[in-house]
Amino acid sequence: GVDTRLDPARAFDLASDLDELRRAARRHTLGPTTASLVNEAERRGIPTLRLDEHSLVQLGYGKYQRQIRASITSLTPHIATSTASDKDLTKQMLDRAGLPVPKGAVVRSADEAARAASRLGFPVVTKPLDGNHGRGVTLDLHDEEGVRRGFEEARAHGRQVVVERYFPGNDHRVLVVNGEVVAVAERVPAHVVGDGRHSVRELVDEINRDPRRGEGHENVMTRIKLDGHVEALLARAGLTTDSVPEEGQRVYLRDTANMSTGGTAVDRTDETHPENITVARRAAKVIGLDVAGIDLISPDITRSVHETGGGIVEVNAAPGFRMHLQPSEGKARNVAAPVLDMLFPKGTPCRMPIVAVTGTNGKSTTSRMIAHVLRHAGHTVGLTTSNGIYVNGELVTAGDTTGPKSARVVLSDPHVDVAVLETARGGILREGLGFDRADVGVVLNVQPDHLGLAGVETMEDLAAVKSLVAEVVTDHGTSVLNADDPLVVEMRARARGRIAFFSMNGGDGAAPVLRAHIAEGGLAVLREPTVLGDELVMYEGGQRLPIIRARDIPATLGGFAAVNVQNALAACAVALARDVPLPVLRSALSTFTTSFEQSPGRLNLYDGHPFRVLLDYAHNPSGLGYLRDLVRHLRPERGRVVGVIGVAGDRRDEDIREMGALASEAFDEIVVREDEYRRGRREGVGARLVREGALAAGTPEERVTTILNEREAVDAALRMARQGDLVVILVTEVENVWRQIRDFDSSGTPPRLLPDESRGARETHRA
Structure with missing residues (x-):
């Protein structure tokens, strides 16, 4: 149908059309992590192929290829990703390795959650056992009522829930690639700062007008959404979306600092204490991830967590790169480069000839x-x-x-x-x-x-x-x-x-x-x-x-x-x-032949009948000209040449007629067929043009037979052949016709006629 949006009579709605374009872009463009890796590969001359409509991309060709899906690579062990998705198992492995982690428990009911929190000591955190992107996480819970509420929030995102001690401090994402820390970002939850005049809702609207914010991952930052979680968090602080915070008052809208929920990021790579870097490197190694996002809570990242308290609360497979590539504050880090260094070390080929x-x-x-x-x-x-x-x-x-x-x-x-x-x-x-x-x-x-x-x-x-x-x-x-x-x-x-x-x-x-x-x-x-x-x-x-x-x-x-x-x-x-x-x-x-097995449809000779059959794909005047010259050498001394010819319908009339004229020079008997796909021409038109070309070149009318169906035309030519003849078949359906030639029953083939027994006109034409 016609796209009415292109109709000049239609009223132009810029906002609506832009929204539609943005939705289309979100459906088809690569996310920021995958895009950064693809861009870095292309800068290095590494070819890329997108393998699906999402984020599965091949880097390099053939045997030299690697694959990525966001920051999961073809080197990422499956067992490591499975381990990282199980928060309780991850914590056990890190604890066994002597790394700082919060104590916790896996629970299946709100009552269990309340008992675990009481045993661990408040404040606590509740989160889904296998969650991601901060979904279902509730922080800094100080009483049983809050724990039960947090359990239900987490339960909506996973069947099992983790209750663990809350580490006070700032939330940091430490990115580890191939065993090395390549970036550290402090993540700040979505929030507004009051001015004493505007409501929370108005302040959020103002923040969302920042051109750096967009839907999902389309921009540097994500727009803040006012939903039930925000309203519940505000309620715990005695506020609503219509409340007007005092000037300078910071109002948090999310428990977690994920970029996907409107959080911001500040680069802290150069400020991070060496012992904190060691903690993150060891954590990635323990879990076995080649690319890992270590969530490290620390009151002061410039000091060791062993001194300040805090520790690792999560290890993430497939960590997002956006906060490092384009932090809200601080230096941008090309974190795609070390990933490409890992996938294609110096001197490693990425292309095949x-x-x-x-x-x-x-x-x-x-x-x-x-x-x-x-x-x-x-x-x-x-x-x-x-x-x-x-x-x-x-x-x-x-x-x-x-x-x-x-x-x-x-x-x-x-x-x-x-x-x-x-x-x-x-x-x-x-x-x-x-x-x-x-x-x-x-x-x-x-x-x-x-x-x-x-x-x-x-x-x-x-x-x-x-x-x-x-x-x-x-x-x-x-x-x-x-x-x-x-x-x-x-x-x-x-x-x-x-x-x-x-x-x-x-x-x-x-x-x-x-x-x-x-x-x-x-x-x-x-x-x-x-x-x-x-x-x-x-x-x-x-x-x-x-x-x-x-x-x-x-x-x-x-x-x-x-x-x-x-x-x-x-x-x-x-x-x-x-x-x-x-x-x-x-x-x-010296071992390359024209056998059907090595070169199907190209000068394939079959000698299993009393006559010889040559199968070829010549489909234009130049190709048929070469074949005509070869037929002069293959022509039997006392036999005829029977040819089956068809021309695709998308050729010009003069080209089709020329094919008929060349067939007249090459063949004594001509069977004209048509392709099944006539490409816009009516049935029989292409065959008629071939016939016209042959007749104009001097072939007698009685020696041109028209049979449109390819199989029937081939069968007719094979039945027409006599002992010692050469049958040349210009084919479309190569496999089927070759099988038809092999399976043809030639037991009833009549003996070859001597020249004086055949029609004089035929001998004259052949000469």
Whole structure:
């Protein structure tokens, strides 16, 4: 529906709209503790990923990652957080360690609470056994009636209640990180100071107008709320919210000094006595917390609690940082820094190498080749492709996974130490990259595909989108560019890191830009003709080193699959940029095939029938052009080529017709199908355009069959095939069609016809 708030006829209510925006911000923004840690990580160049809608955040990538939820870290022991949440157990452990704690008891009824208070001696404190944020805490109770009232207050926040001796003094929060005290704040409960003219309510309203105060944790301080607890506290002092305190009279509105209830904080870090620091450090160690908030009551923090009295009343897991980051008075402390020092000690890696691969054609195969090489080099590789996400070769998520969400899956996997990310145009336009920078950015080519969509009207527009992969390369990384594609060559002006070129035209056919690059000592990988066949060769620093012959890479189908020769050149450039040794690179390339298992939907050959089947994903004119050239080498001497072709509906009419024309050049019999998702076109329109292109290119009408459903079209082509034929299937549903090919019953396949037995027109067309 339409958002009526944007309607110019609607009356504008600034206050209401601002409140709504604030509520939205509170729902979606990180709290002050988590935000401080994320900001500190980003200052250090540590990548961050938010894992939920709250405060769970990943710092670092892959196997190097750590996680935080506010100040709970992935190093925080669960047993320590459980201990800290049990106030009685915490006190027992601290007492056993000789640390100053108040005596107390756990009670289950108001009568038990009254008896415990009498036994301990007044004044006492009541609080929930497993409470937090000061909820249900009542201080300085001097009689049985107060204890019973305090019990009920605590009972509302927990099933069990603690009654303990009250330590007089000031409330201090001591923050301990990794065994060291990093900040101390004196916490002052929410209060007003009378002026003899205004009521308590009016004084609170005036305090709440302070721009530093907001709802919850959105600002430095929290607004004070006048609720039943405040009214009860005032009543004990003989006051109401309408009372007018005398000038200078301090009226406390809360028992506890928590920031979340409107309290204020004064930094006391530099004034704290060394023995008090030792007490806090030992307390954190006893409980086992890596990040701990020690609540220390002391009449004078500049003197030892052993001398003045007082002690530890609580040890908190997940302590808030707000009071230290932005105290109401005193010096602000960057308490996030020591947490990051603990999670990522100096010299500890936080990132894994990222290889991002983009281009119109060849992304999936090149990405798979790169991942195959890096696995041979001993890495645990996370790979995203148009067929799914793989971790160390194992499929973990099937589907088209070339967008930012899929990239984040790999970057979040705790086993992965290098990421190879196929990066498609659509994901970039929708959400960006999913990562902030890459160690290697690969741009394979820019061909006319998806033009006219999402504001991408020209080839230059498309190149601008794809160039982003090279633009985010680190200063010490490598941009791998196709020297045979003018639009890709132009990207070197804005690509970052060093430039590595690859080219199918080495030797005497090398372009001037490539010759100059090599002369300057740059990295380049070229296909060069030799007497033993085409060879992949590297140049760097004035040296020429042969890598492997093209025909020795199984994926090139004897060197005839030019597209995979080109993909291998790019993969070699990436491997060399990542310092993969040449013997490892050669071994990896010599074991990379076009099998369905290694490269589903990319030049997969099946020879289990009397005829041969080639499955491929060619989906644009450039890709089909490469396939047409390969089919010329695979064409059976005395058989036909039957092709199944479909084109996505979001291509331009002229592109779809061109696909039909290319199919006419490649296939003797054409079966035209359609994708299930026609992307805005009416049923049959895309198939009609393919048919028009084929007929215009000279294919006789009787040799073009239209069957819209992919499964039915594939079945028809397989039944049409004779012994010795080649069936080429351009596929959408890769897994399903491959299964259909394997399961097809070819026992009734008729014998192959000799040329003089077949239709003359067919032979003429094939010639």
